[in-house]
Amino acid sequence: MSSLPFRIGFGEDAHRLEAGLPLVLGGVPIPHAELGAVAHSDGDAVLHAVADALLSGLALGDIGQYFPDTAAEWRGMDSRVIVQRALELVRARGYVPGNVAVVVTLDRPKLGPLRADIARSVAGLLNLPESEVGVSFKTSEGLAPAHVQTRVTALLIRPGSVAP
Ligand SMILES: Nc1ccn([C@@H]2O[C@H](COP(=O)(O)O)[C@@H](O)[C@H]2O)c(=O)n1
Numbered sequence: 001m002s003s004l005p006f007r008i009g010f011g012e013d014a015h016r017l018e019a020g021l022p023l024v025l026g027g028v029p030i031p032h033a034e035l036g037a038v039a040h041s042d043g044d045a046v047l048h049a050v051a052d053a054l055l056s057g058l059a060l061g062d063i064g065q066y067f068p069d070t071a072a073e074w075r076g077m078d079s080r081v082i083v084q085r086a087l088e089l090v091r092a093r094g095y096v097p098g099n100v101a102v103v104v105t106l107d108r109p110k111l112g113p114l115r116a117d118i119a120r121s122v123a124g125l126l127n128l129p130e131s132e133v134g135v136s137f138k139t140s141e142g143l144a145p146a147h148v149q150t151r152v153t154a155l156l157i158r159p160g161s162v163a164p
């Protein structure tokens with residue numbers, strides 16, 4: 001069991017995009033997306049990277065170990081369940097999330113108008129104030145138009161080990 005007051009986690013995810021599929025990011029359905037994620041689950045690349053960031057901060061592996069993409073039971077699953085499980089594992093080791101920073105690379109549609117919705121959704125899942133969830137968007141500058149990529153850093157704190 002770690003005795004460090006802080007741990008840093010990093011997660012990354014990518015999904016191929018195709019027409020006729022839904023796009024969900026951070027638990028928020030993206031309206032008017034021409035392309036959606038090809039995935040075994042609901043393909044929420046933000047929540048997959050959030051969960052991996054939580055797990056990696058405590059060297060707990062990655063979501064594929066807990067939710068294999070070969071298991072029929074996880075087909076089409078709501079990725080909020082993945083984050084909830086990762087959070088349970090983090091809490092069981094005596095840590096809680098302090099803040100997270102999310103970067104989404106997606107060419108279309110523009111996500112700026114949904115920034116607050118995504119931050120609020122991720123914050124709610126992690127039991128954090130919205131102000132502790134940074135959300136940035138980038139395009140690939142046309143290099144990967146049928147692709148969504150996400151990267152997330154997470155600070156994990158052991159309550160009681162640092163002055164408030
Ligand atoms: N899907 C996206 C991608 C980017 N944005 C915003 O556009 C601005 C410029 O992005 P660059 O990749 O060209 O640097 C930036 O302010 C992003 O927030 C967006 O809203 N949705």
Ligand SMILES: C[C@@]1(CO)OP(=O)(O)OP(=O)(O)OC[C@H]1O
Nearest residue numbers: 039040041048064067068069074
């Ligand atoms: C979430 C899982 C399981 O349904 O499948 P995908 O939706 O394909 O997502 P990915 O980020 O490729 O890997 C994790 C998987 O185990």
